[in-house]
Amino acid sequence: MKNFSLGILLVFSVMAQAQIARVEPPFWWEGMQRDSLQLLVYGKDIASYEVDASAEMPILEVTKTENPNYLFVTINTASVAAGDYELRFQKEGSPQIKQSYSFKERREHSALRKGFDNADLIYLLMPDRFANGNPAGDSHPKMAEKADRTKPGGRHGGDIKGIIDHLDYLKDLGATAIWSTPLCEDDDKTYSYHGYAQSDVYNIDPRYGSNEDYVQLSAELHKRGMKLIHDYVTNHWGLQHWIIQDLPTRDWIHQFDAFTNTNHRMTTQFDPYAAQIDQKIYEEGWFVPTMPDLNQSNPLVLNYLIQNAIWWVEYADLDGLRVDTYSYNHKQGIAKWTKALMDEYPNFNIVGEVWLHDSAQIAYWQKDSKIGALQDYNTHLPTVMDFTLHDALDKIFVEEEQWDQGVTRVYENFVNDFFYPNPNNILVFAENHDTQRFNTRVKGAFEDYKLAMSLICTTRGIPQVYYGSEIGMQGDKNKGDGDIRHDFPGGWPADKQNAFLPQSEKNGRNAYQEQYFNFSKKLFNWRKANPVVHSGKLLQYVPDKNLYVYFRYNAEGDRVMVILNLNRKKQTLDLKRFTEGLAGHKQGLELLTGKALQLTDTLPVMPRTSMIINLTR
Missing domain, CATH: 2.60.40.1180 (Golgi alpha-mannosidase II)
Structure with missing residues (x-):
């Protein structure tokens, strides 16, 4: 129960154990901007009970759905102080069920936390492939997939402790923030390591560690003046998610008569001539059969996602969110989700994955976009990703300059900055966990790596680098995603070479890796110390x-x-x-x-x- 309880004391009667299996969020905080809290209460036939609360925790509304195993209890939190409270569930002829619920004190100045910005350099890592600090936890008896490093698409055993163990390496490199791909539980039978098919969004996957370990990661980063960015998925969960296994409402997810794949045409979200069927299949179609598509137009779903995201920010003391497949969501729903987060934390930052290949189309998704305003739409999303710059970097090293080719592609990319409400708040990158490895794209040419990183670190925006590139790591996406997500050498006790260590130490970086690391360290640390390239x-x-x-x-x-x-x-x-x-x-x-x-x-x-x-x- 330790991981599920998250440190909260939940008191159940003998009858309650049979009736209430989950309450989410598992606890909350006093003094939040939002003055109401909607509790999801799950248990066998719990909807047959009536709900009462203590006078100090007044109930505004109780919502029942077609599934009798759910109650959604909305509480007025405007004057609720930190402490333990009690919910009572009553049914004629049955013993009363008592459920305790806790409100905690917030960290000082929590609401005014400062998110990542253009003074940061973000290091993107995949925890399963970065470092294994606790080999005993590589597999877990309650989780379907077991560790097997021989499988490119299998779990390899990297974990939170492995990240913590190498924070000094990252600080020395010059990184100021970490974006880790999702760490919440993913119980898919295969390919669960990427974490984007989550089965429980209130708990860290036990193969990575515990919720307490995640809080420790955040604290250790803050000790070093570094930040933590949480990879959040609003568009879909995994088929094994406990709610998907017993849906509160049929329209909690998008459903068709037969499995329907998204058409991936995100242009249908703003195309003035789009056919409704195309727009519907884009937004409501599933990525794969194991990733049910969440319906953000359902108020219960949207509120669940808003509260869950706020819970993680508050609980783990986060410095930002990266939102997966941002533009695949219901447009109005994701805008409400984003605004709710930014209203709660006005100095926070959220970057959305909007994988488009046109500056105007990407700019549509940034907060206060004049293009979006033409359709009376505002995402409230502070940061988008500069995929058009990434596209340029995909081509310029194999082209000679012509009128519209070669490095002119980079120049033209910045010409289009007039589309963006805030060009300085755009994520710039040469690669990420879904693209071709940059060093493979340029066939290991060190001079090309230096050119690309020089651009990423000196142009406008927020630079993001991908783990391992700083040591020249390569990988070919044409061979599968596993090849662009190799284990970082030295992250596992059995590794013969440790690229976390300098060349001068035994089994440390080789000469090839060392030249990449030394260049990256010099450039990244120079950027950290020069505000002119942050916001000049x-x-x-x-x-x-x-x-x-x-x-x-x-x-x-x-x-x-x-x-x-x-x-x-x-x-x-x-x-x-x-x-x-x-x-x-x-x-x-x-x-x-x-x-x-x-x-x-x-x-x-x-x-x-x-x-x-x-x-x-």
Whole structure:
């Protein structure tokens, strides 16, 4: 019961054990912005009981559904103080059932917590593939899938303790925030390691650890001045979710006469000419047969998801959410969900996965979008993902510059920033857990990795890097998702090599890995210490001969010149062209080489090279 109880003392009578199996949320907090709380009470025929509460915890409404095993009890929490309370369930001819419920004190300034922002560098990791801190927990008697590292799509045993054990590595690297793919319970028989088919959204998967371990991860990150971003799934659960096994209402999930796959055409969400059937199949179709599609237009579902997300933010002291398949949800429902979170935590941040290939279409989903306003729609979503920049990085290293190809794709991407209400609050990345590994895309070319990371770390937005790239890790998505999600070398006790350790230590990084790590560490830590690339203005120049130049500058007088030469030939810049960007600066210190530069007439740039120059007068 330890993991399920989450530290709350739930008192059951003998009869209650037979009647009440779950109450969710399992506890709540005093002083929340929301002045009501809807408890899901689950137990055999519980709807045949009437509900009464203590005077200090008044009931506003009791909702019954077609399933007699559920009651939804709405409580007025406006004046409820921290403490233990009691719900009473009564039925003529049956003993009274008493259920205790707790409200806790909030952390100081919890409502004003600051989310991740453009001062951060986010490190995306898959916990099952990062590090195994507790091999004894790799398999669990109550969970269907057991650990087997020989299977690319199987569970490999990484866990929360493994992440905690390597936080100093991540801090040394220069990461300031962690985004972990989902850690909640996923009891699918196979491929459960990715965590996106959750079977219980109030409990951490026991193979990763406990809820208490997750809270410890958050606390350990905060000790180091780092942040924790929780991967949240609003669109679907797994078929093994306990609620899916006994639905409160038929329309808790979207259902068709036969299994219907989503058509993945998210453009139907805003296409003014879209056929209703296309839009319906997109939004209500399932990803796969094992991932039932949740119906956010059902108020009970939406409220459950809102409360669950708030619960995790408050319980685990989170610094942000990443929302999976954001644009697949019911449009109005996901907007209400997002607004509820941001109303509760006005300085928080949420990034939504909107996997589109057009800047205007992505911008539609950002908060206060003028494009969305044309359809009287506002997501309230602070951050979206720059998939068009990712698309550009997928092509530019194999193209020579033409009118609309080569590094010009990157330039044109930023030209389109006028679509976005807040270009600085966009996630920029070269890869993630669903895309081709960048180092495989460029065939292990170290110079191309340096060019891509130089761009990601110096342009506008919030940079996100993918675990293992900092040591040159490769993987081919054409061989399956398991190949882009390899185990981090050294994360398992039996590993012969430990890439968490420097080359100078026994079994540490090899020379290939070390050059990647040293470059990444220098760049990431430089970015951390230079606010001008967090929120400074961007000035860019039209590329010439596959060479792209831009500047970041701020009102404090800080100014950085960035040069990305994708040409395979040495080039010489005539600095007169960049007078506006140089703004009278005649000297600079180049970050990657440490060289002092004179910036008066011309500047030679070596082939396939990036330069990051801190300008001085």
